[in-house]
Amino acid sequence: MKFEAATIKDIAKALGLSTSTVSRALRDSYEISEATKKKIRDYAAAINYRPNPVALSLKEKRTLSIGVVVSEIANTFFSQVINGIESIAYKNGYNVIITQSKESVEREQMILDYLTSRSVDGLIISVSAETNDFSNLEQLHKKGLPIVFFDRVVEGIHTHKVITDNFTGVYRATGHLLENKFKRIAVIANNVNLSITRDRLAGYIKALEDHAIPVDESLIKYCDHGGLLVEEVEQAVEALLKTKKRPDALVLLADKITTETFSILKKKGINMPGEMGVIGFNNSKYTSLFDPALSVISQPAFEMGTKAASLLLNLIESKRTVTDYKLESLPPDIVIRKSSRFPIDDQ
């Protein structure tokens, strides 16, 4: 099945003019008489002519589209970021190609291959959890492809970055648990490759230190696939529950890990916050409906998207090579609900 659309040639032929005249008339050039312009415009409207963006792209060497790579669009945080990106992109005539890496290196590689073989003008990316070799992204960056990182950034590559103040978020969340009389606080983190994992862990450790509590390595667990695999979260939770001195509270350092852990604890019939206080990263609106209502560290996702998109468009449209790169760090929002309130405070 084919889908043929009208071209500038069709108009030229029908009106006995040249393609250049038609092209200029449609762009309202002063070189074309008003009479001819009107004829051309009317005919173009009649046959519903639309310029072929593919031809334009080939000629202009730009596609007016930007690529976005996230690990999973079903993740509320990412879909909110995408909404932010789209709001800016559309306003500036750019269109957005959304892709998901599913935390897989291979898939990420495929996507980058596709996106960058000249089909996008720039890239907004939160790298996959599995990835630890960034030479490919590095190369693209060196070749001049405008890139903006958000959330999971690559420290070695110098370009604009938009993140949440992860350190402070976790520092405050951990502090909150400690002030609520929880004594033994464990964390389940994402892959240690990720910048967010390191920043968030640092916040946890600093909070413990500031409360003069020694860091117990056995209370720090990792999920290498960011919680995308149920089993890895189960293993982490199991391990924590089995430690001689079982933790009485949990800080969950990634969206997916938070909901999975919550679900596992519930299934096990573990009382929250009675047996286990819980707080974790999550951007879903639904956490307030959970039983018990879940305390969360939520990120200003939409704003992160708008910032990232603005920075990218700057990069794309700047004539000269940019060297002054920004790191935007936005404050997280900590929402305390029942799951992290020490039982005694319970109504």
Added chain:
Amino acid sequence: MKFEAATIKDIAKALGLSTSTVSRALRDSYEISEATKKKIRDYAAAINYRPNPVALSLKEKRTLSIGVVVSEIANTFFSQVINGIESIAYKNGYNVIITQSKESVEREQMILDYLTSRSVDGLIISVSAETNDFSNLEQLHKKGLPIVFFDRVVEGIHTHKVITDNFTGVYRATGHLLENKFKRIAVIANNVNLSITRDRLAGYIKALEDHAIPVDESLIKYCDHGGLLVEEVEQAVEALLKTKKRPDALVLLADKITTETFSILKKKGINMPGEMGVIGFNNSKYTSLFDPALSVISQPAFEMGTKAASLLLNLIESKRTVTDYKLESLPPDIVIRKSSRFPIDDQ
């Protein structure tokens, strides 16, 4: 900032050959000697040559990409469908452009304009709630653009369609409530323009009839924006709560409406299922974590995506015009949890 990539011309010039020779060598034509092929392939690999998809698209008059239009990607149902679509598309070398209409006619129109001005080979769409004029889609279809509808289909346009058996889903959900001794069952539906709204309402009405219960129009409320506006859901709920004989159970006929209504009832302190039994469409995994655990009608979203994508690829790759269109109706999954069990059955 510019991003220049290697072309076939660069290779030709560097090796003192013509572009046609290079092109043929890279496509392994029998007309080129092995020696030359090797030289060309080695050099291409060295400079990391990738064919320019834009140029290919212009020449081949196809883009190897398909457009997907949903109302909101943050909606779990849609993100699952998208996952299904992508799984098939990638396997066949197609790439997927995801867009969201946000239930707005204007936005949907913009998107269609963009997508169809030759930048996609086909379209998978669930129409926006606001739309009731489908002449535009109709035109595209007539012009030969391959289209597959899913979820919210347009009855007047004859092409492949993939839906859930909405009638049966609601029929059984309503029946379940009735068998659980709920007496006065109300529904909150999506915009009446939508096929899903009509099908789902029909299931509700048939269930009542089969239980010899008269249909009370005051128990049927609509949200014209599919629940995207919080106020419209609030109004619907308020109205139902204020009716002289307040309903004792609710069937929610759209994903977004389900979670919004649940949230509103909770905020009002209305006991579920004690004061109000609740069941509704929703594809989120989180509903089991709600308080009370929420009964849902969930759709085989991933499978809907794979089916829709397969049908679309068939359409795109078939030489002759297809006239034998399929309507795939997949069974929904009804998950009964606490929110819809008559209180007496409660543990």
Added chain:
DNA sequence: TATATTTACGCAAACGTTGCCGGAATCGTA
């Protein structure tokens, strides 16, 4: 009236790629 200027349009190249056609060089055969 002859020349200069303006107006209004066409021609052709270019973006990167493919495929048809044509042709030089080499080989085989009589």
Added chain:
DNA sequence: TACGATTCCGGCAACGTTTGCGTAAATATA
């Protein structure tokens, strides 16, 4: 030796669009 067949490669056009340049006709100027 002469001829056709084969091997291997280059030239050119085309996809749809924009743009610099060229130019005929129309108008203005002297």
